[in-house]
Amino acid sequence: MKTLFHNAHFFQTENDWATGIMVEDGCITEVYKSASEITMARSNAKAEFDLKGQWVMPAFEDAHNHPGSHSRISLELDFRDQQLSWKEAAVQISERAAKTPPGEWVAIHGWNETTWPTLTQSHLDALSKEHGIIIANLSYHAGLVNQFGMSLLSAQGLDIKESSEMLGRLEEIDFERAFDSSAPNVEAYSQAMLQFYQSMIQRGIVGVQDLEVRSFRQLETYWVLDSRGEIPIPTSIFITPELFTPAEKIKEIISRQWNTVDIRGVKLVLDGAFGTMTAAVSEPYADDPSVGILRMSLDEIESAVAQAVELGLTEVAMHCIGDVACDLAAEAIATLTPRFPSIRQWRCEHFELPTLLAIQKIAGADGSVCMQPNFTWDAHNYAHRLGDDRLMRINPFRQILDAGVPLVFGSDDMPTGPLEGIHWAVFKGMSNEQKLSLSEAWTAYSRAGAQLAGYEDRGILSKGMQANMITLADDPFSLSSDDFAKLEVRETWSGGECVYSI
Numbered sequence: 447m448k449t450l451f452h453n454a455h456f457f458q459t460e461n462d463w464a465t466g467i468m469v470e471d472g473c474i475t476e477v478y479k480s481a482s483e484i485t486m487a488r489s490n491a492k493a494e495f496d497l498k499g500q501w502v503m504p505a506f507e508d509a510h511n512h513p514g515s516h517s518r519i520s521l522e523l524d525f526r527d528q529q530l531s532w533k534e535a536a537v538q539i540s541e542r543a544a545k546t547p548p549g550e551w552v553a554i555h556g557w558n559e560t561t562w563p564t565l566t567q568s569h570l571d572a573l574s575k576e577h578g579i580i581i582a583n584l585s586y587h588a589g590l591v592n593q594f595g596m597s598l599l600s601a602q603g604l605d606i607k608e609s610s611e612m613l614g615r616l617e618e619i620d621f622e623r624a625f626d627s628s629a630p631n632v633e634a635y636s637q638a639m640l641q642f643y644q645s646m647i648q649r650g651i652v653g654v655q656d657l658e659v660r661s662f663r664q665l666e667t668y669w670v671l672d673s674r675g676e677i678p679i680p681t682s683i684f685i686t687p688e689l690f691t692p693a694e695k696i697k698e699i700i701s702r703q704w705n706t707v708d709i710r711g712v713k714l715v716l717d718g719a720f721g722t723m724t725a726a727v728s729e730p731y732a733d734d735p736s737v738g739i740l741r742m743s744l745d746e747i748e749s750a751v752a753q754a755v756e757l758g759l760t761e762v763a764m765h766c767i768g769d770v771a772c773d774l775a776a777e778a779i780a781t782l783t784p785r786f787p788s789i790r791q792w793r794c795e796h797f798e799l800p801t802l803l804a805i806q807k808i809a810g811a812d813g814s815v816c817m818q819p820n821f822t823w824d825a826h827n828y829a830h831r832l833g834d835d836r837l838m839r840i841n842p843f844r845q846i847l848d849a850g851v852p853l854v855f856g857s858d859d860m861p862t863g864p865l866e867g868i869h870w871a872v873f874k875g876m877s878n879e880q881k882l883s884l885s886e887a888w889t890a891y892s893r894a895g896a897q898l899a900g901y902e903d904r905g906i907l908s909k910g911m912q913a914n915m916i917t918l919a920d921d922p923f924s925l926s927s928d929d930f931a932k933l934e935v936r937e938t939w940s941g942g943e944c945v946y947s948i
């Protein structure tokens with residue numbers, strides 16, 4: 447059925463806006479630039495939508511999010527965007543514990559170590575001695591567990607190492623294992639995941655990549671929803687090597703008839719984060735003699751990729767934040783690309799502090815980078831840790847585009863909200879030279895993400911493309927930083943269907 451969308455400004459380029467489009471079977475079949483064309487088109491259309499003078503932009507593709515692991519947030523305490531004192535947070539944790547059966551977990555998201563620097567295990571022990579309490583650091587690279595929680599973990603046979611500096615503090619892989627084992631059951635999880643998808647759609651996202659599925663519970667949750675036909679937008683999954691064993695189990699799961707979900711890649715974590723001082727850097731942190739950690743060597747990357755190939759996976763994504771980890775990722779792409787021809791996509795995730803050499807190596811080997819413009823807040827949160835020189839080198843978007851490396855944006859759910867990320871990229875970069883134009887930032891969050899995911903018919907509003915779009919009340923190109931910050935998605939259209947309206 448032909449449907450005419452009219453009375454709106456449809457983005458073509460910054461200086462070129464169409465006045466209407468025709469949509470058939472979810473795709474744009476014509477683009478109209480004048481009132482007379484619209485009048486003629488009207489006689490052909492079976493239905494029409496008056497978009498009431500709104501500004502219509504391509505909908506977003508979030509190339510790095512975590513529906514599988516972060517959806518549990520809606521069931522748990524989320525302090526990430528709140529400016530709470532520890533006293534206020536403690537009240538909420540105690541109340542939650544009082545409503546939770548003894549022996550179960552109370553999980554909390556959003557431990558900001560900058561605002562609560564003195565938090566220790568005994569603070570958590572004071573809140574409950576009969577619940578496990580686990581609080582995840584803002585970056586999800588570390589967390590704190592109370593004594594009862596540590597006993598729950600060892601009762602499950604998990605060998606979890608506490609940091610030598612602080613009882614109950616877990617970092618990197620030990621934290622991840624503990625956090626996964628505190629997760630809700632599949633049924634509760636799947637309800638939470640549906641809610642998470644709705645919140646993405648409200649923010650204008652019509653395609654998502656889950657960059658770290660690392661427990662079978664998360665995979666089974668995806669399977670339950672996908673087999674019921676309830677996953678609302680195309681979702682590509684990257685699994686971590688923890689899921690490579692038992693091999694029979696993961697092979698069986700990958701071989702199932704998935705619908706909207708596509709298990710396509712492996713996610714490798716090469717270092718940590720600035721907040722936990724685990725990002726691998728060549729010069730010590732400004733406030734500490736440490737230089738972070740590398741979680742993998744080149745040999746280990748190679749053997750993980752070999753196993754991924756064995757399972758039929760075709761993409762490799764590497765988490766790298768510090769310059770040493772970015773160099774290692776670039777080296778891996780340059781040396782391993784010829785050895786693994788079945789890998790069709792090599793990507794660097796975050797890539798916050800790359801050297802020019804790393805950027806050039808990735809360009810030379812046809813790799814891609816998926817960055818989080820909202821991570822520029824690292825520069826604000828951890829300025830004292832990074833030091834002036836490194837601060838200015840965070841997120842060098844312009845340098846990456848100039849080198850010809852495909853630049854793709856994802857939110858990492860910190861928070862999920864492409865408009866917020868674009869605001870960072872366009873208005874709030876650390877140096878003027880690295881800021882992007884609005885068109886460039888929007889492309890990184892739409893067209894480039896679609897292409898990275900292998901969809902050539904998504905991410906722009908022209909003939910032959912899927913009618914995936916969002917509507918805005920104002921021309922986004924005309925707004926000041928303050929006004930852009932207030933901009934909200936009014937409607938999300940996916941394949942010509944309105945899937946959200948304000």
Ligand SMILES: [Zn+2]
Nearest residue numbers: 510657658858
């Ligand atoms: Zn992530």
